[in-house]
Amino acid sequence: MAVQMTPDDASVDLEEIEIDLFIEAMLRRYGYDFRDYGRASLTRRVLNLTRRFGVRNISELTAQVLHTPQRLEEVISGLSVPVSEFFRDPLTFRALKTQVFPFLASFPQITIWQAGCAHGEEVYSLAILLTEAGLYPRCRIFATDMSQQALVEARKGIVPLGDIRQASSRYLESGGGRSLSQYFHARYDLAKFDEKLIENVTFARHNLATDGVFCEAHLVLCRNVMIYFNDQLQRRALQLFAETLVRSGFLCIGDRENLHVHADVPFEHADKTLPIYRLRRAVDAP
Numbered sequence: 001m002a003v004q005m006t007p008d009d010a011s012v013d014l015e016e017i018e019i020d021l022f023i024e025a026m027l028r029r030y031g032y033d034f035r036d037y038g039r040a041s042l043t044r045r046v047l048n049l050t051r052r053f054g055v056r057n058i059s060e061l062t063a064q065v066l067h068t069p070q071r072l073e074e075v076i077s078g079l080s081v082p083v084s085e086f087f088r089d090p091l092t093f094r095a096l097k098t099q100v101f102p103f104l105a106s107f108p109q110i111t112i113w114q115a116g117c118a119h120g121e122e123v124y125s126l127a128i129l130l131t132e133a134g135l136y137p138r139c140r141i142f143a144t145d146m147s148q149q150a151l152v153e154a155r156k157g158i159v160p161l162g163d164i165r166q167a168s169s170r171y172l173e174s175g176g177g178r179s180l181s182q183y184f185h186a187r188y189d190l191a192k193f194d195e196k197l198i199e200n201v202t203f204a205r206h207n208l209a210t211d212g213v214f215c216e217a218h219l220v221l222c223r224n225v226m227i228y229f230n231d232q233l234q235r236r237a238l239q240l241f242a243e244t245l246v247r248s249g250f251l252c253i254g255d256r257e258n259l260h261v262h263a264d265v266p267f268e269h270a271d272k273t274l275p276i277y278r279l280r281r282a283v284d285a286p
Contacts, residue, residue: 018058019043025062030072032146033209034079036233042079049078073148080147081228084121086163088223089255090173093129095274097175100250101133104218110139113217113244115208116225117143120154125174126221127197132177136200142215144206151203157193164191208237217244224254238265242279251277
Protein backbone atom coordinates (compact mmCIF):
# COMPACT_ATOMS: atom_id res chain seq x y z
CA MET A 1 0.00 0.00 0.00
CA ALA A 2 1.41 3.41 -0.98
CA VAL A 3 2.05 5.89 1.82
CA GLN A 4 0.10 9.07 1.23
CA MET A 5 2.11 12.24 1.82
CA THR A 6 0.61 15.27 3.48
CA PRO A 7 0.94 18.67 1.76
CA ASP A 8 3.62 19.64 4.30
CA ASP A 9 5.61 16.47 3.59
CA ALA A 10 5.38 17.12 -0.15
CA SER A 11 6.60 20.69 0.33
CA VAL A 12 9.66 19.58 2.28
CA ASP A 13 10.43 16.85 -0.26
CA LEU A 14 10.06 19.33 -3.14
CA GLU A 15 12.48 21.76 -1.50
CA GLU A 16 15.07 18.99 -1.15
CA ILE A 17 14.68 18.14 -4.84
CA GLU A 18 15.06 21.81 -5.77
CA ILE A 19 18.24 22.11 -3.68
CA ASP A 20 19.66 19.01 -5.36
CA LEU A 21 18.95 20.48 -8.79
CA PHE A 22 20.44 23.86 -7.79
CA ILE A 23 23.65 22.16 -6.60
CA GLU A 24 23.83 20.13 -9.82
CA ALA A 25 23.33 23.27 -11.90
CA MET A 26 26.15 25.12 -10.09
CA LEU A 27 28.48 22.15 -10.58
CA ARG A 28 27.75 21.41 -14.23
CA ARG A 29 27.39 25.01 -15.43
CA TYR A 30 30.18 26.70 -13.48
CA GLY A 31 32.22 24.02 -11.70
CA TYR A 32 31.30 25.07 -8.17
CA ASP A 33 30.77 22.01 -6.00
CA PHE A 34 28.42 22.43 -3.03
CA ARG A 35 27.49 18.75 -2.68
CA ASP A 36 29.38 18.33 0.58
CA TYR A 37 28.33 21.56 2.25
CA GLY A 38 26.14 21.26 5.35
CA ARG A 39 22.63 20.94 3.89
CA ALA A 40 20.76 22.98 6.49
CA SER A 41 23.00 26.06 6.29
CA LEU A 42 23.25 25.82 2.50
CA THR A 43 19.46 25.66 2.20
CA ARG A 44 19.10 28.80 4.33
CA ARG A 45 21.52 30.68 2.10
CA VAL A 46 19.82 29.51 -1.10
CA LEU A 47 16.44 30.60 0.26
CA ASN A 48 17.96 33.99 1.10
CA LEU A 49 19.07 34.22 -2.52
CA THR A 50 15.53 33.58 -3.76
CA ARG A 51 14.41 36.64 -1.80
CA ARG A 52 17.35 38.72 -3.02
CA PHE A 53 16.65 37.73 -6.64
CA GLY A 54 12.92 38.33 -6.24
CA VAL A 55 11.91 34.85 -7.40
CA ARG A 56 9.18 32.62 -6.01
CA ASN A 57 11.15 29.45 -5.40
CA ILE A 58 14.48 27.69 -5.77
CA SER A 59 13.57 26.34 -9.19
CA GLU A 60 13.22 29.87 -10.54
CA LEU A 61 16.52 30.78 -8.92
CA THR A 62 18.18 27.80 -10.61
CA ALA A 63 16.84 28.94 -13.97
CA GLN A 64 18.32 32.41 -13.43
CA VAL A 65 21.66 30.91 -12.39
CA LEU A 66 21.75 28.81 -15.55
CA HIS A 67 20.77 31.57 -17.96
CA THR A 68 22.30 34.73 -16.44
CA PRO A 69 26.00 34.00 -15.83
CA GLN A 70 26.61 37.71 -15.22
CA ARG A 71 24.95 37.24 -11.83
CA LEU A 72 27.20 34.34 -10.83
CA GLU A 73 29.35 36.48 -8.53
CA GLU A 74 26.24 37.62 -6.68
CA VAL A 75 25.23 33.99 -6.22
CA ILE A 76 28.67 32.95 -4.95
CA SER A 77 28.74 35.91 -2.59
CA GLY A 78 25.35 34.88 -1.22
CA LEU A 79 26.45 31.29 -0.72
CA SER A 80 29.70 32.18 1.05
CA VAL A 81 29.79 33.31 4.66
CA PRO A 82 31.93 36.48 4.88
CA VAL A 83 31.35 36.93 8.60
CA SER A 84 34.38 37.76 10.70
CA GLU A 85 35.84 40.48 12.88
CA PHE A 86 39.22 41.94 13.69
CA PHE A 87 41.19 39.96 16.31
CA ARG A 88 38.32 37.54 16.74
CA ASP A 89 39.03 35.21 19.68
CA PRO A 90 41.95 37.18 21.17
CA LEU A 91 43.33 34.24 23.14
CA THR A 92 43.92 32.40 19.86
CA PHE A 93 45.79 35.35 18.40
CA ARG A 94 47.85 35.66 21.59
CA ALA A 95 48.74 31.96 21.35
CA LEU A 96 49.78 32.41 17.71
CA LYS A 97 52.08 35.19 18.84
CA THR A 98 53.63 33.28 21.76
CA GLN A 99 53.63 29.70 20.44
CA VAL A 100 53.68 29.86 16.64
CA PHE A 101 55.64 33.02 15.84
CA PRO A 102 58.87 31.61 17.40
CA PHE A 103 58.58 28.65 15.00
CA LEU A 104 58.01 31.02 12.07
CA ALA A 105 61.02 33.10 13.13
CA SER A 106 63.31 30.12 12.54
CA PHE A 107 62.78 30.37 8.76
CA PRO A 108 64.41 32.94 6.47
CA GLN A 109 61.20 33.12 4.41
CA ILE A 110 57.74 32.50 5.84
CA THR A 111 54.66 31.39 3.92
CA ILE A 112 51.19 31.66 5.45
CA TRP A 113 47.87 30.63 3.94
CA GLN A 114 44.66 32.26 5.20
CA ALA A 115 41.92 30.07 3.70
CA GLY A 116 38.43 31.54 3.58
CA CYS A 117 39.63 35.08 4.26
CA ALA A 118 36.18 36.69 3.81
CA HIS A 119 36.57 40.50 3.88
CA GLY A 120 40.10 40.32 5.24
CA GLU A 121 39.59 41.07 8.92
CA GLU A 122 41.84 38.24 10.07
CA VAL A 123 44.41 38.93 7.37
CA TYR A 124 44.90 42.49 8.62
CA SER A 125 44.86 41.33 12.24
CA LEU A 126 47.59 38.78 11.58
CA ALA A 127 49.65 41.26 9.54
CA ILE A 128 49.61 43.72 12.42
CA LEU A 129 50.91 41.17 14.92
CA LEU A 130 53.53 39.92 12.45
CA THR A 131 54.66 43.52 11.93
CA GLU A 132 55.05 44.08 15.66
CA ALA A 133 57.00 40.83 15.97
CA GLY A 134 59.38 41.96 13.21
CA LEU A 135 58.40 39.01 11.01
CA TYR A 136 56.25 40.66 8.36
CA PRO A 137 59.09 41.59 5.95
CA ARG A 138 59.92 37.86 5.69
CA CYS A 139 56.31 36.82 5.10
CA ARG A 140 54.37 35.90 2.02
CA ILE A 141 50.67 35.57 2.84
CA PHE A 142 48.10 33.97 0.54
CA ALA A 143 44.58 35.12 1.42
CA THR A 144 42.01 33.07 -0.47
CA ASP A 145 38.26 32.83 -0.74
CA MET A 146 35.82 31.37 -3.25
CA SER A 147 33.98 34.70 -3.50
CA GLN A 148 35.52 37.30 -5.81
CA GLN A 149 33.34 39.98 -4.22
CA ALA A 150 34.78 39.14 -0.80
CA LEU A 151 38.32 39.38 -2.18
CA VAL A 152 37.60 42.81 -3.69
CA GLU A 153 36.39 44.07 -0.30
CA ALA A 154 39.40 42.55 1.45
CA ARG A 155 41.84 44.33 -0.88
CA LYS A 156 40.16 47.67 -0.18
CA GLY A 157 40.76 47.43 3.57
CA ILE A 158 37.94 49.89 4.25
CA VAL A 159 35.65 49.16 7.19
CA PRO A 160 33.16 51.03 9.38
CA LEU A 161 34.97 53.01 12.05
CA GLY A 162 32.74 51.42 14.66
CA ASP A 163 34.24 48.02 13.88
CA ILE A 164 37.70 49.38 14.70
CA ARG A 165 36.58 50.90 17.98
CA GLN A 166 35.19 47.53 19.03
CA ALA A 167 38.39 45.79 17.92
CA SER A 168 40.75 47.96 19.97
CA SER A 169 40.27 46.00 23.18
CA ARG A 170 40.58 42.67 21.35
CA TYR A 171 43.82 43.89 19.78
CA LEU A 172 45.32 44.51 23.23
CA GLU A 173 44.02 41.15 24.51
CA SER A 174 45.69 39.51 21.50
CA GLY A 175 49.07 40.82 22.61
CA GLY A 176 49.11 44.01 20.56
CA GLY A 177 51.88 46.28 21.76
CA ARG A 178 50.92 49.63 20.24
CA SER A 179 47.77 51.56 19.50
CA LEU A 180 45.52 50.14 16.81
CA SER A 181 45.05 53.68 15.49
CA GLN A 182 48.62 53.52 14.12
CA TYR A 183 47.46 51.11 11.42
CA PHE A 184 44.55 52.95 9.82
CA HIS A 185 43.37 56.36 8.66
CA ALA A 186 39.90 57.50 9.66
CA ARG A 187 37.65 59.67 7.55
CA TYR A 188 34.04 60.37 8.41
CA ASP A 189 32.60 57.02 9.56
CA LEU A 190 35.10 54.81 7.74
CA ALA A 191 38.60 53.54 8.42
CA LYS A 192 41.14 52.46 5.79
CA PHE A 193 44.00 50.24 6.82
CA ASP A 194 47.56 51.09 5.90
CA GLU A 195 48.34 49.45 2.57
CA LYS A 196 51.74 48.41 3.91
CA LEU A 197 49.85 45.70 5.79
CA ILE A 198 49.03 43.97 2.51
CA GLU A 199 52.28 44.59 0.62
CA ASN A 200 53.16 40.92 1.13
CA VAL A 201 49.61 39.59 0.72
CA THR A 202 48.31 37.87 -2.40
CA PHE A 203 44.51 37.79 -2.59
CA ALA A 204 43.31 34.96 -4.82
CA ARG A 205 40.30 32.79 -5.49
CA HIS A 206 40.49 29.23 -4.17
CA ASN A 207 37.72 26.72 -3.56
CA LEU A 208 38.38 24.21 -0.79
CA ALA A 209 35.83 21.83 -2.32
CA THR A 210 37.53 21.49 -5.69
CA ASP A 211 40.99 23.13 -5.80
CA GLY A 212 44.28 21.62 -4.74
CA VAL A 213 47.62 22.48 -3.15
CA PHE A 214 49.27 25.61 -4.53
CA CYS A 215 52.02 26.42 -2.02
CA GLU A 216 54.13 25.08 0.83
CA ALA A 217 53.20 26.89 4.02
CA HIS A 218 54.48 27.14 7.58
CA LEU A 219 51.10 28.22 8.96
CA VAL A 220 47.57 27.67 7.66
CA LEU A 221 44.59 29.48 9.11
CA CYS A 222 41.05 28.39 8.26
CA ARG A 223 38.77 29.67 10.99
CA ASN A 224 35.04 28.97 11.22
CA VAL A 225 34.83 27.83 7.62
CA MET A 226 34.66 24.05 8.03
CA ILE A 227 31.61 24.30 10.29
CA TYR A 228 29.66 24.70 7.04
CA PHE A 229 31.09 21.48 5.56
CA ASN A 230 29.95 17.91 6.04
CA ASP A 231 32.41 15.33 7.35
CA GLN A 232 33.63 14.33 3.89
CA LEU A 233 34.46 17.89 2.84
CA GLN A 234 36.04 18.63 6.21
CA ARG A 235 38.32 15.65 5.73
CA ARG A 236 39.21 16.82 2.21
CA ALA A 237 40.10 20.29 3.48
CA LEU A 238 42.20 18.90 6.34
CA GLN A 239 44.09 16.60 3.97
CA LEU A 240 44.72 19.61 1.74
CA PHE A 241 46.11 21.58 4.68
CA ALA A 242 48.30 18.64 5.72
CA GLU A 243 49.76 18.39 2.21
CA THR A 244 50.36 22.15 2.20
CA LEU A 245 52.21 22.42 5.51
CA VAL A 246 55.93 21.95 6.02
CA ARG A 247 57.05 19.37 8.54
CA SER A 248 55.74 20.34 12.01
CA GLY A 249 53.80 23.26 10.49
CA PHE A 250 50.82 24.77 12.29
CA LEU A 251 47.09 24.79 11.55
CA CYS A 252 44.73 27.25 13.25
CA ILE A 253 40.97 26.65 13.00
CA GLY A 254 37.92 28.24 14.62
CA ASP A 255 36.88 27.96 18.25
CA ARG A 256 33.68 26.22 17.17
CA GLU A 257 35.61 23.55 15.27
CA ASN A 258 37.66 20.58 16.41
CA LEU A 259 39.52 17.69 14.85
CA HIS A 260 38.40 15.03 17.32
CA VAL A 261 35.87 13.65 14.85
CA HIS A 262 38.68 13.10 12.35
CA ALA A 263 41.04 10.79 14.21
CA ASP A 264 42.75 9.80 10.97
CA VAL A 265 44.05 13.28 10.10
CA PRO A 266 47.75 13.86 10.89
CA PHE A 267 47.42 16.71 13.36
CA GLU A 268 47.98 16.95 17.08
CA HIS A 269 46.99 19.67 19.49
CA ALA A 270 49.68 22.30 19.99
CA ASP A 271 47.58 23.85 22.75
CA LYS A 272 44.78 21.71 24.14
CA THR A 273 42.86 24.77 25.31
CA LEU A 274 42.82 26.42 21.89
CA PRO A 275 42.15 25.35 18.27
CA ILE A 276 45.81 25.34 17.23
CA TYR A 277 47.24 22.11 15.81
CA ARG A 278 50.56 20.88 14.50
CA LEU A 279 51.34 18.50 11.66
CA ARG A 280 52.69 15.38 13.31
CA ARG A 281 54.12 13.49 10.34
CA ALA A 282 54.91 13.79 6.67
CA VAL A 283 51.97 13.27 4.34
CA ASP A 284 52.12 11.71 0.91
CA ALA A 285 49.73 13.10 -1.66
CA PRO A 286 47.25 10.46 -2.84
